[in-house]
Amino acid sequence: MAHFLFILRLGPLAFAQKTFNGSLPILVSAPYSWTKFASIIFLDQPLNTGFSITSTSKCTDDLQASNYVYEFLLKWFDDYTEFISNPFYVSGDSYSGIIIPVIVQLISDGNETANKQLINIKGYTLGNPATFPEEKNYQIPFSHGMGLIPDELYKSLKENCKGDYQNISPTNELCVQYLTMFKKLVSGIYDLHILEPLCGLDSPNQQQLFGERRSLGEDFVTLKNDDSICQESRVAKLELSFYWANNPKVQEVLHVIKEKIERPWLRCRRTMKNTTYKMTLMNSIPYHINLSSEGYRSLIYSGDHDMLVPFQSTQAWIKSLNYSITDDWRPWIVDGQVAGYTRSYSNHMTFATVKGGGHTAPEYKPKECYHMFKRWITQQPL
Structure with missing residues (x-):
């Protein structure tokens, strides 16, 4: 945005x-x-x-x-x-x-x-x-190259899934099994930057992390993840952006038509109310x-x-x-x-x-x- x-x-x-x-x-x-x-x-x-x-x-x-x-x-x-x-x-x-x-x-x-x-x-x-x-097929070799999964699992995935990790037949039980292991191993990794802490702000569950009240201060959005590591990361800057973009004075300077804006500004709005967007x-x-x-x-x-x-x-x-x-x-x-x-x-x-x-x-x-x-x-x- x-x-x-x-x-x-x-x-x-x-x-x-x-x-x-x-x-x-x-x-x-x-x-x-x-x-x-x-x-x-x-x-x-x-x-x-x-x-x-x-x-x-x-x-x-x-x-x-x-x-x-x-x-x-x-x-x-x-x-x-x-x-x-x-x-x-x-x-x-x-x-x-x-x-x-x-x-x-x-x-x-x-x-x-x-x-x-x-x-x-x-x-x-x-x-x-x-x-x-x-493109998701390349997440497996990436994860192997970055040391997120062991050689043995990478070899088993290649042999049993034949390089296709998206269109998997349910009958290919070994591929399903090894892919489940892969997903479990990387479940704690922030996929947008693997060295960053997994704080959830950019995930589909970000609505659970932030409220959507309109006024600034106590009645506005509050970061619910109190982990100090997350507070020291980019999440702190993202939280500032929420407060800044939803400030009435800022919106006035930006010529935002407030009556047309149905909800507070969000970093990444996964759903758009009253809008149907088709990929x-x-x-x-x-x-x-x-x-x-x-x-x-x-x-x-x-x-x-x-x-x-x-x-x-x-x-x-x-x-x-x-x-x-x-x-x-x-x-x-x-x-x-x-x-x-x-x-x-x-x-x-x-x-x-x-x-x-x-x-x-x-x-x-x-x-x-x-x-x-x-x-x-x-x-x-x-």
Whole structure:
């Protein structure tokens, strides 16, 4: 969501304090904001996420959501024509790996249909992107490589499941048995960053951790997990975001139409009241193929400690495009230290890992991601 990006990932602001003290959380300038070298439009989508609202349809899907973004961009550039000539890139992470390639394709097709440059699209970036249905199959080799499961279990899983851990026949009892063992072993792992404590805030059960009362202070959301380890982790920053985003003064400055907002802002709203969103596009690889053939640049990066969309699955679909390598696997450096590894291809696609990064790499490694994106956007080698 746009607010989360704006404050906690790559936007211009950060929280000055570590924990909530009863007052409006204090904001300071973020030292590694991508806005220092790029103008960024932060957009809440699909509709009814964040503070976005609609006066029309309450039902949407992946393609319709992408069309809404394209329509918004056309209207935005119509209002701010001074930016039309600027190189334009579309960025996102996680499930945006499905949506972003569609949006870029819509922009490209729109320019071609109009026979003029409506939007000066140059490429796109994606972080730990969801891309194709079989990505969970790569959680097993990831877990083995990270030392979460033993060699014997990994070997048994490979032999009995044949590399497919999603479409399992109930008659394959050994595969079911070993997969149950695997799930038990990793049940205490935070899959968005395996080194972080499992505090539950980003899980489907986050509603159990937070109340949804409207007023700030005692009557508002309270973190129910009192574990000191969780309080010292990123959870404390996320709690601050709840208080900040739901403060009436903040919402007034953000021009939030309060009567249209039915519930308090949440970091990740798993269900959207009065909205039916259908995930209809399961594979965005064909869009990457089309966009590559049209010459668009792309940066695909993976926090290497993310188990939800492991870097192995991202490497696999990139390899399936079958483009030749122009800059082979090598480390990329920040302040004299290895920040990750990278490889570039003849279709103008660059893949990079972010060492120590999770599912949302800029949140965990802001300095490294700042330099990675700045080098790429200015067409310098990582």
